[in-house]
Amino acid sequence: MNTLIVYAHHEPSSFTSAMKNLATEVLSRQGHNVLLSDLYTQGFNPLAQKWDFITVTGEHFNYMLEQKHAARLDWAFSPDIVAEIQKVKEADLLLIVSPLWWLSVPAILKGWFDRVLAMGVAWDNDKIYENGLLRGKQAMLIAAASHPTDYFQESGHHRATPIQILHPINHGTLAFCGYSVHEPFVAMNVLAVTDEVRAQILHDLQYRLEHLLDSPQWLIRY
Amino acid sequence: MNTLIVYAHHEPSSFTSAMKNLATEVLSRQGHNVLLSDLYTQGFNPLAQKWDFITVTGEHFNYMLEQKHAARLDWAFSPDIVAEIQKVKEADLLLIVSPLWWLSVPAILKGWFDRVLAMGVAWDNDKIYENGLLRGKQAMLIAAASHPTDYFQESGHHRATPIQILHPINHGTLAFCGYSVHEPFVAMNVLAVTDEVRAQILHDLQYRLEHLLDSPQWLIRY
Numbered sequence: 001m002n003t004l005i006v007y008a009h010h011e012p013s014s015f016t017s018a019m020k021n022l023a024t025e026v027l028s029r030q031g032h033n034v035l036l037s038d039l040y041t042q043g044f045n046p047l048a049q050k051w052d053f054i055t056v057t058g059e060h061f062n063y064m065l066e067q068k069h070a071a072r073l074d075w076a077f078s079p080d081i082v083a084e085i086q087k088v089k090e091a092d093l094l095l096i097v098s099p100l101w102w103l104s105v106p107a108i109l110k111g112w113f114d115r116v117l118a119m120g121v122a123w124d125n126d127k128i129y130e131n132g133l134l135r136g137k138q139a140m141l142i143a144a145a146s147h148p149t150d151y152f153q154e155s156g157h158h159r160a161t162p163i164q165i166l167h168p169i170n171h172g173t174l175a176f177c178g179y180s181v182h183e184p185f186v187a188m189n190v191l192a193v194t195d196e197v198r199a200q201i202l203h204d205l206q207y208r209l210e211h212l213l214d215s216p217q218w219l220i221r222y
Numbered sequence: 223m224n225t226l227i228v229y230a231h232h233e234p235s236s237f238t239s240a241m242k243n244l245a246t247e248v249l250s251r252q253g254h255n256v257l258l259s260d261l262y263t264q265g266f267n268p269l270a271q272k273w274d275f276i277t278v279t280g281e282h283f284n285y286m287l288e289q290k291h292a293a294r295l296d297w298a299f300s301p302d303i304v305a306e307i308q309k310v311k312e313a314d315l316l317l318i319v320s321p322l323w324w325l326s327v328p329a330i331l332k333g334w335f336d337r338v339l340a341m342g343v344a345w346d347n348d349k350i351y352e353n354g355l356l357r358g359k360q361a362m363l364i365a366a367a368s369h370p371t372d373y374f375q376e377s378g379h380h381r382a383t384p385i386q387i388l389h390p391i392n393h394g395t396l397a398f399c400g401y402s403v404h405e406p407f408v409a410m411n412v413l414a415v416t417d418e419v420r421a422q423i424l425h426d427l428q429y430r431l432e433h434l435l436d437s438p439q440w441l442i443r444y
């Protein structure tokens with residue numbers, strides 16, 4: 001099975017990096033082919049711009065419609081987008097490994113969603129959700145949050161659970177493209193945990209990853 | 223009253239642009255001082271990077287902790303961040319005017335949240351939500367969605383209402399910093415509406431903006 005890990009943290013000593021390394025290790029050990037998009041290291045550009053397309057059609061620039069046009073011309077996108085699209089198409093499993101910033105992903109990863117999961121490539125007019133163009137593939141979000149668990153409750157500071165908070169990503173982005181989406185793995189309080197708790201969280205993640213295929217925990221299943 | 227409009231669309235003929243122009247017009251006519259951050263035009267960089275700080279303290283780069291350090295040194299951020307922070311501090315009202323991409327804001331605007339609403343400037347350890355450092359200010363999100371209204375229901379394609387979908391922004395970002403947050407204004411189906419419907423939506427927005435201060439519709443009030 002081909003897996004693509006899209007990773008969005010600067011720092012090799014971060015908790016997010018540890019989770020990315022663990023995922024790479026576990027999936028490789030299981031014999032999967034693991035591709036990596038290390039967004040900061042590869043200098044991924046998150047800006048949706050006119051020069052993302054070989055030709056721009058409309059008098060009125062609409063990014064989404066230009067994506068559809070470029071997709072029709074056999075992926076007439078800029079080379080950095082084509083490279084990512086190829087990885088997405090090859091991967092049976094997409095793992096998004098990211099810190100949570102503002103209850104969402106950092107701009108560099110939001111830009112990856114904006115530019116790579118293009119109209120005409122990942123979805124189209126009637127090709128969304130259970131009919132999304134990436135149907136048949138699986139995705140899972142692995143995130144690191146700096147706040148403790150009690151913030152992430154309807155009665156907590158954030159007034160919402162992780163599943164509610166991550167709805168725009170798990171449902172509105174991944175499922176929208178047709179991915180079957182695993183329950184996300186969210187590590188809490190990562191800047192403050194003891195070494196013991198840190199090891200326990202990584203152990204829990206390892207268990208989830210080792211059993212991802214034989215006992216999947218689906219959030220959304222197509 | 224000082225208003226800052228943060229605007230995130232490329233195209234002057236877009237619905238988002240029309241809403242931004244209307245907001246500028248209405249608030250100026252009411253005698254408010256209107257500042258604009260036109261993110262694409264000013265080439266705003268959404269990437270959170272080491273060179274956002276005059277000095278980097280930690281051996282392990284943590285963006286949030288570097289923000290706190292830079293804030294302590296009288297805003298030792300890169301000049302583009304300082305310019306935006308100054309506008310945020312001056313503005314009594316923040317209007318975010320953006321298209322909805324992936325049930326969220328485009329990367330360029332997510333990067334503005336990531337880089338400008340810095341730890342030590344907009345919030346701090348015990349200074350979040352009702353104690354956020356921007357307490358006393360108001361904010362409102364004005365968004366354009368390409369999908370029709372029936373997508374934005376718990377029984378609709380997106381399986382959530384606009385308020386649920388926008389929770390990470392209205393609650394987790396704006397309220398987190400201490401802003402009192404107005405009910406968002408979300409224009410639906412903007413690529414497909416007739417001229418008549420378009421005019422009606424803009425009329426509704428005009429009414430909301432004209433009465434923003436004398437009869438506010440609060441989503442979150444501190």
